[in-house]
Amino acid sequence: MTPELYEQCKLAMHVVMPDGRVLRGGRASLYILHTLGYRSIATVLGLWPLWCVDLGYDLVARNRYVFARWFAKCAKS
Template sequence: MTPELYEQCKYAMHVVVPDGRVLRGGRASLYILHTLGYRRIATILRLWPLSWCVDLGYSLVARNRYLFARWFAKCPKS
């Protein structure tokens, strides 16, 4: 991994597809959904303006991932 790619991976998920293209952020998450068998939802979310919303949602979650981790990683009280 190059130092440049390492730095970019701190801010967004990257997926290298079989043809060599590198997808990042929302597009990478849609590719993963499609690959895992959620083809219909991934195909619908690729359409404009939904693809724009996916990218926006991904960037919001990525920028605040530590906040989300605090919410979801709490241990249950016993």
């Protein structure tokens, strides 16, 4: 891992593709959802403009602790 990539990984999730391409943030999330079998969610989100997907990723990433508490409360119900 290069020092530049190390610093960028502090800001957003990254996926290194088999062909060497690097996906970041929202694009990486779509790839992971698709790979894990959540293809319908990835497909629907993939229909949105990529700037919207990246904006949604940034919103969730900045507030991940709030979302984690909310999901934990929903799981208990």
